[in-house]
Amino acid sequence: MANAKSTNALSIEGINKVFGRPGKPTVEALRNIDLTIKEGEFVSIVGASGSGKSTLLRIIDGLLPATSGVVKVSGAPVTKPGSDRAMVFQQDALLPWKSVRDNVAYGLVIGGTPKRDAHATAMRFIEMAGLKGFEHHYPHQLSGGMRQRVNVARALAVNPRILLLDEPFAALDAQTREIMQSELLNIWQKSKTTVLLITHQIDEAVYLSDRVVVFSARPGQVREEIPIPLPRPRDLEVKRHEAFGALVDKIWHLIEHEVRSAVADNRA
Numbered sequence: 001m002a003n004a005k006s007t008n009a010l011s012i013e014g015i016n017k018v019f020g021r022p023g024k025p026t027v028e029a030l031r032n033i034d035l036t037i038k039e040g041e042f043v044s045i046v047g048a049s050g051s052g053k054s055t056l057l058r059i060i061d062g063l064l065p066a067t068s069g070v071v072k073v074s075g076a077p078v079t080k081p082g083s084d085r086a087m088v089f090q091q092d093a094l095l096p097w098k099s100v101r102d103n104v105a106y107g108l109v110i111g112g113t114p115k116r117d118a119h120a121t122a123m124r125f126i127e128m129a130g131l132k133g134f135e136h137h138y139p140h141q142l143s144g145g146m147r148q149r150v151n152v153a154r155a156l157a158v159n160p161r162i163l164l165l166d167e168p169f170a171a172l173d174a175q176t177r178e179i180m181q182s183e184l185l186n187i188w189q190k191s192k193t194t195v196l197l198i199t200h201q202i203d204e205a206v207y208l209s210d211r212v213v214v215f216s217a218r219p220g221q222v223r224e225e226i227p228i229p230l231p232r233p234r235d236l237e238v239k240r241h242e243a244f245g246a247l248v249d250k251i252w253h254l255i256e257h258e259v260r261s262a263v264a265d266n267r268a
């Protein structure tokens with residue numbers, strides 16, 4: 001029997017995805033994706049627009065079936081969404097009529113946790129996300145960055161095995177995004193959750209990750225996996241180090257050609 005410690009948190013085995021639409025040509029979005037993520041690891045995927053990154057995340061979350069291949073969470077095949085995975089999107093998905101505390105507690109309450117316990121857990125994650133004092137505020141009273149912090153706290157409160165982040169900071173201004181990156185690292189270090197992040201920002205991927213997976217242009221394939229050996233804990237200062245710049249350059253050179261052709265395709 002496999003030792004629980006040696007089981008990967010996430011294992012993506014031979015995933016292919018072809019979209020078929022009646023009367024239209026099929027779109028091959030993903031080809032033969034093999035990827036494993038260890039318990040507690042932080043991995044990012046970067047790649048040109050349209051290379052299938054969001055499609056892969058939706059397959060992992062169980063929102064979309066793969067054409068072939070299998071996704072396993074802690075060794076168990078994924079067939080539908082489940083509480084072992086939590087997803088955070090670019091746009092926050094908060095309920096506007098509920099307070100910060102009730103938004104963070106929501107997943108627990110609908111999962112059957114008694115309200116008192118759910119609120120206590122929510123408060124722990126609100127504090128972890130640096131939102132203490134805002135628990136009784138409503139989403140419209142918060143900045144975009146704070147709403148995304150609530151979103152991350154809400155995703156973590158249900159204690160998922162894997163946190164899936166689909167460009168969570170893309171809608172934020174550059175300065176807020178940087179602050180959010182360092183806050184996400186703090187939260188991750190405390191929660192020890194396994195994270196898979198999709199981003200267009202190479203510096204974001206390098207700053208946050210243990211490993212960056214570079215996708216080819218469509219159909220998305222794993223072009224290369226780049227380990228990020230920068231020491232932890234990392235503060236934003238690390239972005240000014242030579243080793244950081246060298247990693248960003250290396251990844252950019254791997255995808256430059258594909259990003260340029262994706263831009264040209266979109267213009268055509």
Ligand SMILES: Nc1ncnc2c1ncn2[C@@H]1O[C@H](COP(=O)(O)OP(=O)(O)OP(=O)(O)O)[C@@H](O)[C@H]1O
Binds near residue numbers: 019020021049055
């Ligand atoms: N439901 C669908 N039906 C048909 N084609 C789809 C569908 N969803 C995605 N696609 C196509 O699959 C390809 C991959 O899309 P996807 O959104 O996964 O790429 P992405 O790498 O996340 O792009 P971006 O970085 O721009 O968000 C694209 O060509 C897209 O048009």
